[in-house]
Amino acid sequence: MSIERPITEANAGIAQLDRRSREIFRRIVDSYLTTGEPLGSRNVSRLLSVSLSPASVRNVMADLEALGLIYAPHTSAGRLPTELGLRFFIDAMMEVGELSPDDKSAIERQVGGSNRSRSVEEVLTDVSTMLSGVSRGAGVVLAGKQDPAIKHIEFVPLDPERALAVLVGEDGSVENRILPLPRGLPSSVLIEATNFLNGQMRGRTLGEAREAFEQALSTAQTELDALAARVVEAGLASWAGASEGEPRQLIVRGQANLLEDLKALEDLERIRLLLDDLESKKGVIDLLGRAEEGDGVRIFIGSENKLFSLSGSSMVAAPFRDGDRKIVGVLGVIGPTRLNYARIVPMIDYTAKVLGNLLK
Known part of the structure; x- marks a missing residue:
């Protein structure tokens, strides 16, 4: 599995982080991806593998904040990763494992199905629905329109x-x-x-x-x-x-998932903006088209792309190929920035391979 990890401003910051700083930063990011809540110095000190006082943790957090990797959403609150911090974590620190045999079998079963007479559009719709289910985000598939016999x-x-x-x-x-x-x-x-x-x-x-x-x-x-x-x-x-209009079809499933697990009114407004983004199909098609330019899984975070500049969302996407190894479409997941990237990335990658084998 390959993930495109571009050289960014975040990558450059890795040289400034020692082992202790990385662990504290990882704890903050892990907490955010799991709960969406800020993590304070006292709770961080309890989670560390080495003994460190809350005061010492606060000093490290101040350094991380100065680097632009974390921020405090409210005065005297804990810390959350910034978009730059998430990019740094994904590019330089995130560990992506292999899917289990059960996960692979589940994807093969849901994508391949038992009914081999399904149309290509039905297969793509099933893929989009499956991706929305495993990610709790919106599953998206972009492919060329078919001209069946x-x-x-x-x-x-x-x-x-x-x-x-x-x-x-x-x-x-x-x-x-x-x-x-x-x-x-x-x-x-x-x-x-x-x-x-x-x-x-x-x-x-x-x-x-x-x-x-x-x-x-x-x-x-x-x-x-x-x-x-x-x-x-x-x-x-x-x-x-x-x-002969738009030469590609966009399939989006699971928008309702985005309304689950809202933490505050500002979350509701963010999701409303994201749903507006999804309605603007041209923007989604253009963004997915960018994922066609690479070989591996690509991750777009928040304002890195103008489509998500207001909603602060993320997309994980990968191209899929036909029997001639030609890229014929892109599949992915769109959701809040606290997607479970480590789990979604290998699922996107494997689903793209299974779909490609099905289109041979």
Whole structure:
């Protein structure tokens, strides 16, 4: 497993920390990631492996605060790690272990599933749901939109001027579009268009079907009458038009998890801002796109990215590949900065590998 650990201002501070300072800093970070609460000098002194008075602990904490690694949320309160401190901890001190065989089996079972006939979108949705469950954050998956082979097409009349164009893919996906019709169009024309598409285009992708139909029209190789040909052309164009917008699909699951375990009103406001961020899909897509640029797991913390500059949130993400080792998407978890990084990082990494094997 690889984690991208960039050289940052936080990394540079490691040379200034002795063993005692690192242990005190680790205790403060561990407490924050576990409880979200600040840790005071008296409690720190009780947790240390060596005997150290609260007064001595306070001196070390003052040095850590001067380095910008911790801060006091209130006067006379304990200390919490800053975003810089979290970055320092993750890049220089966090120990990430291997998943247990039980954890690996659980991921393989939930991602792979017993039903191998699931569509790619259903698999990606299951992955997003699984990630939200193990992290108690929001699971996110970004992938290219699929162009499945056509299994069935039908034009269903709704009223004299509209029809419902239904496309069923061989992967189980269903696309519905409403088409305007010339008033007085005979129902036999819709039947002719339906029969033509199911007879000539089944097994082809939508792109292939459009290309074949356009070629047939240009060479007069179709026996469709003019009205039926217009219906076929309009139907293919409507489905293609929907897929030619944003070329990638974003799946987000588990937003409700973010509302759990709130500590104060300011937490509620932070989560409200994060939910607004998730609604702004373009920002999430752009951020996940940055995770495609590396090979390993990437971690984005708070204001390091403008998307989380107000909500103070974090994202752990990794790319996944197809059978040709080409990156085809990104999966990850978005949540508060006190995510359990040491547990989530190997889960993200292994899930990306399992999903990649499934897409071969």
